[in-house]
Every structure is written in C-alpha cells, then in structure tokens.
Amino acid sequence: MKKIVTLAILAAILSGCSNSDIYSGDVYTADQAKQxxxxxxxxxxxxxxxxxxANNTNGKNENIVGSLGGAVLGGVLGNAVGNGSGRVLATATGAIGGAILGDVIQDKTSQAxxxxxxxxxxxxxxxxxxxxxxxxxxxxxxxxxxxxxxxxxxxxxxxxxxxx
The missing domain is CATH 2.40.50.140 (Nucleic acid-binding proteins)
Structure with missing residues (x-):
C-alpha cells in the first residue's frame, strides 16, 4: 500500500502544473497593469x-522535473523486480525508461x-x-x-x- 501511495505522489509531481493563462488574451501581467x-x-x-x-525557451526544455521524477519512479518500480544482478539491471532500465517517459509527459502537460x-x-x-x-x-x-x-x-x- 505504501508503494501505491508513493507512486501516486510521484505521478502527481511528475505531471507538474504550469500556469499557461498568461498566453490568453484575457490575462494581463503585473507589468501590463496601469500601462x-x-x-x-x-x-x-x-x-x-x-x-x-509553456516551459520551452529557445528550443530547449530547461525544466528537468519530468525527467527526474520519471527516473525516480522508474527506478523504484525497477527495484521491485527481480533479485541480485537482475534487480540492478531492472532498476537501471526503469530509471532510464522513466526519465524518457517523464520528459514526454512533462512536454505534453506544459502545452496550452x-x-x-x-x-x-x-x-x-x-x-x-x-x-x-x-x-x-x-x-x-x-x-x-x-x-x-x-x-x-x-x-x-x-x-x-x-x-x-
């Protein structure tokens, strides 16, 4: 049960929250007010x-929360599989796969x-x-x-x- 709660928390962190309202025609920044x-x-x-x-500047994704969160989550899941050297390989594979998947998820969730x-x-x-x-x-x-x-x-x- 602890693992499920931990995974749910990590997934919530991984999905991230971006304030994309600034890109609408209905929201003014503080600098634009009274100008x-x-x-x-x-x-x-x-x-x-x-x-x-939303989080992309100069063509580079500078926010690594998705990749880092995915790597941690993938590593935790991989560590739960196998024994000995198999567990090490599963942990490493899970971490790499999680990092890639986390980056993709972050890119999609930060689009408006x-x-x-x-x-x-x-x-x-x-x-x-x-x-x-x-x-x-x-x-x-x-x-x-x-x-x-x-x-x-x-x-x-x-x-x-x-x-x-």
Missing part, C-alpha cells in the same frame, strides 16, 4: 488551432491549447497573433479589438457596444 496600451481594430481572416509549449489568428487590420496590413484559446472563440470575418503595448498584442472579440 498605456494602444487599441486598434481588425477582422479575422483565418483561425488555426495550435499549441503553446491556442489559436493562430490572421487578422486584417483596419489600416490595411495583415498580422498573425498566437494566443491561448480555442478555435471556437474566433471565426473568419469576425470583428476583433487588438490591444498592444508595442511588444505584445492580444485579440478579443469586438462587441457591438464597443465604440471607437
């Missing part, structure tokens, strides 16, 4: 579902569902925005409001009560 931002308007040209890899929006701005140019959300939230031909601070931009549906 002047520019508003413009446009029309959605196309919508494509994509994923945002997102949309890639191609938007024709009122001034005539087309831009592409990637933000957290669902393709159900936007559709081609939809009027949108664009908010930017010069570095980041987000799109939100433009409702009829929004005046210009």
């Amino acid at each position: 002047v931002q520019q508003v413009s308007y446009g029309t959605v040209v196309s919508v494509r579902p994509v994923k945002i890899q 569902s997102a949309v890639e929006l191609e938007i024709k701005q009122e001034k005539g140019s087309n831009i592409v925005i990637v933000q957290k959300g669902s393709a159900k939230d936007f559709f081609a031909g939809q009027a949108v409001r664009l908010v930017t601070n010069g570095k980041q931009i987000s799109a939100s549906p433009r409702y009829s009560n929004q005046s210009r």
